[in-house]
Amino acid sequence: MFFAKDFIETAEGLIFAVVEQGLEDGKVLCFLRYVLTPSGWKKVVTEQANNLLQQQHSDYLHYSPVLDAHLHAVAIDRIVTHHQPKHRLQQLMQANRHDIARDGVYAASMLGAGAAAVERDLFRLCELFEQHGLDLAQTGVTGSILVGVQKQDSDIDLVCYSRDVFHQCRAITRELIEQECLQALNDQDWQQSYERRSCDLSFDDYVWHERRKCNKAVINGRKFDLNFIDHCADSNAVVYQKCGAVTLQCRVTDDAHAFDYPAEFTIDHHQISSIVSFTATYTGQAVSGEMIEVSGVLEQSEHGVKRIVVGSSREAHGEYIKVIQCSD
Numbered sequence: 001m002f003f004a005k006d007f008i009e010t011a012e013g014l015i016f017a018v019v020e021q022g023l024e025d026g027k028v029l030c031f032l033r034y035v036l037t038p039s040g041w042k043k044v045v046t047e048q049a050n051n052l053l054q055q056q057h058s059d060y061l062h063y064s065p066v067l068d069a070h071l072h073a074v075a076i077d078r079i080v081t082h083h084q085p086k087h088r089l090q091q092l093m094q095a096n097r098h099d100i101a102r103d104g105v106y107a108a109s110m111l112g113a114g115a116a117a118v119e120r121d122l123f124r125l126c127e128l129f130e131q132h133g134l135d136l137a138q139t140g141v142t143g144s145i146l147v148g149v150q151k152q153d154s155d156i157d158l159v160c161y162s163r164d165v166f167h168q169c170r171a172i173t174r175e176l177i178e179q180e181c182l183q184a185l186n187d188q189d190w191q192q193s194y195e196r197r198s199c200d201l202s203f204d205d206y207v208w209h210e211r212r213k214c215n216k217a218v219i220n221g222r223k224f225d226l227n228f229i230d231h232c233a234d235s236n237a238v239v240y241q242k243c244g245a246v247t248l249q250c251r252v253t254d255d256a257h258a259f260d261y262p263a264e265f266t267i268d269h270h271q272i273s274s275i276v277s278f279t280a281t282y283t284g285q286a287v288s289g290e291m292i293e294v295s296g297v298l299e300q301s302e303h304g305v306k307r308i309v310v311g312s313s314r315e316a317h318g319e320y321i322k323v324i325q326c327s328d
Contacts, residue, residue, distance in 0.1 A: 002028045003229050004261045005142040005159050007083035008074055012057060015041070015083075015147055016074055019278075021233060024064055027073035032060070034149060041149045066237040068299070083147050085140025085159045089126070092145075093136065096123040114152030118145060121222045122156050128181060128219075132172045138162040139169070142227070156224035166228040166259060170214040173226065183218040184211075193223070199281045200295070200320040206281075209323065213284045215259070227280075228259045240299040246308060247295040248272075249324065255288045262311070265292075265321075271306055272298070275321065278311030282321040291325035 002008070006018040008028055013036030020029040032049035034041045044052065053060050053072065062073035096119065122141060130136055143157035144150040160166035176182040185193065190207050193216070199206060210216065215226040254266035263277040265286060275294050277283060286292045296310040296319045310319045 005085055005229055007147050008079045009081040010078050011080050027075050030072050032072055066239050068240055068242050085142045085146055088146050089141045092119055115150050118150040118154050121220050125219045129172055135165055138165040159227045159229055161229055161231045169226050173217050174214045197281045200318055205322055209285055230260055238301050240301050243298040243300055246298040249293050252286045252288055252290050259284045273305055275308045282310050285321045286323050290323050292321055293324050294321050295319050
């Protein structure tokens with residue numbers, strides 16, 4: 001089974017990030033993230049990824065009628081390696097524990113001191129979570145660490161596969177910051193995060209929303225993020241058609257799936273049932289009872305159900321969710 005935050009690798013030296021659970025026409029929906037070059041793996045941005053595939057591997061370009069979106073897709077028989085966050089984290093934890101038990105030092109990465117430093121910080125972070133009762137069997141690591149291409153300045157991207165474990169992880173993070181075992185992001189960290197997101201919020205609005213989510217912190221000077229993927233989510237596809245851009249204000253009535261991928265907020269509106277965000281920036285953005293302003297793309301299902309999608313494209317320019325009135 002394929003889940004968002006997994007990576008898949010092809011024989012051509014391409015690594016794609018999976019963006020949707022399950023398959024569509026026998027293909028994994030994904031987006032190209034890394035390309036193997038003579039000097040090693042190179043990370044590519046959206047425009048570079050699309051251009052490379054158009055010029056060299058156009059068969060990986062894909063239009064999804066379910067998502068009504070252009071993205072990438074890889075047939076099962078083209079995949080040579082399925083990189084899974086759970087397996088990778090277990091591998092790294094076992095390797096470090098074995099080395100510490102043997103000679104009291106952390107495992108040294110074959111990729112060099114910088115990569116090894118990232119693994120040490122990951123190991124220490126997971127140790128702290130375990131010491132506070134977290135079940136690491138329900139967690140994994142994604143991003144550059146998942147495929148072993150991390151560098152000295154790489155962040156840590158953890159994934160939780162249980163809703164309870166994810167919220168427990170957030171609570172432990174908050175507690176560890178209070179105990180000064182972890183650190184909150186500083187102004188420079190927030191500025192870097194904001195610039196990387198390039199979202200349609202002001203810097204102050206972005207930071208205000210992010211601080212209260214408790215899904216980001218710093219260990220040993222290295223930022224980490226907490227993500228949630230629901231292994232039990234219904235993978236039955238519902239086809240939606242885009243109806244055009246929309247901006248409106250509404251009240252959130254249910255935030256139970258605010259941190260899911262995609263995030264979902266049920267709203268109090270006479271025609272539109274929910275807001276769905278495929279953009280990590282707006283995960284956990286609002287809580288029940290809050291008034292928000294949303295700008296996105298209105299979609300309608302074959303059954304007439306309407307929703308607003310934020311993140312209809314990878315960059316989501318002009319699309320956002322922001323709280324305009326907090327709940328009491």
